[in-house]
Amino acid sequence: MRIKDISRTILGLVVLCGGFAHAAGALARADDALGHWSTPARHGVVDITTCGQSVCGHLQSSDAINANADARDTHNANATLRSQPLKGLAMLTGFVRADNGWTGGTIYNPEDGHTYRATMTLSGANTLIVKGCVIWPLCKTQTWQRIR
Incomplete structure (x- = not known):
């Protein structure tokens, strides 16, 4: 893999994890x-x-x-x-x-x-x-x- 491809993969994982964290936070806040x-x-x-x-x-x-x-x-x-x-x-x-x-x-x-x-x-x-x-x-x- 080239560095450019690795960077895109890491960026994609960060965005994906951020989305899951946001969704989990929204679920947790429902009972706040x-x-x-x-x-x-x-x-x-x-x-x-x-x-x-x-x-x-x-x-x-x-x-x-x-x-x-x-x-x-x-x-x-x-x-x-x-x-x-x-x-x-x-x-x-x-x-x-x-x-x-x-x-x-x-x-x-x-x-x-x-x-x-x-x-x-x-x-x-x-x-x-x-x-x-x-x-x-x-x-x-x-x-x-x-x-x-």
């Missing part, structure tokens, strides 16, 4: 949002887990839960759901993995009782950017910090 996350000012803790092919999040604690362990979802826009407990309440549902995070999901805000379209994006290993929108561009973005 799993864990316990603190909402801004530590007002709440949300446990993000897998739910079928997507990820979802359930409220584990909040100021209301800390004040009353039996706190209910009294602000829910649906009156029939106002008696459900806040602890364990599904806040994040329907998210699917996208190139830069998770899309197609919704976030429920127990403080106002409404559900919003949402996206989530990791910004480092321990920071999750959560964006909820009434309609784009009417959105609110929060930065959540990983607890564990």
Whole structure:
């Protein structure tokens, strides 16, 4: 083999290995949002887990839960759901993995009782950017910090 051919072969292997590493990294990142996350000012803790092919999040604690362990979802826009407990309440549902995070999901805000379209994006290993929108561009973005 000539040096030129060897160089092409090595370059091809480097590109191929880089592609596999990228694909493996993308697969590994699919579950990076799993864990316990603190909402801004530590007002709440949300446990993000897998739910079928997507990820979802359930409220584990909040100021209301800390004040009353039996706190209910009294602000829910649906009156029939106002008696459900806040602890364990599904806040994040329907998210699917996208190139830069998770899309197609919704976030429920127990403080106002409404559900919003949402996206989530990791910004480092321990920071999750959560964006909820009434309609784009009417959105609110929060930065959540990983607890564990």
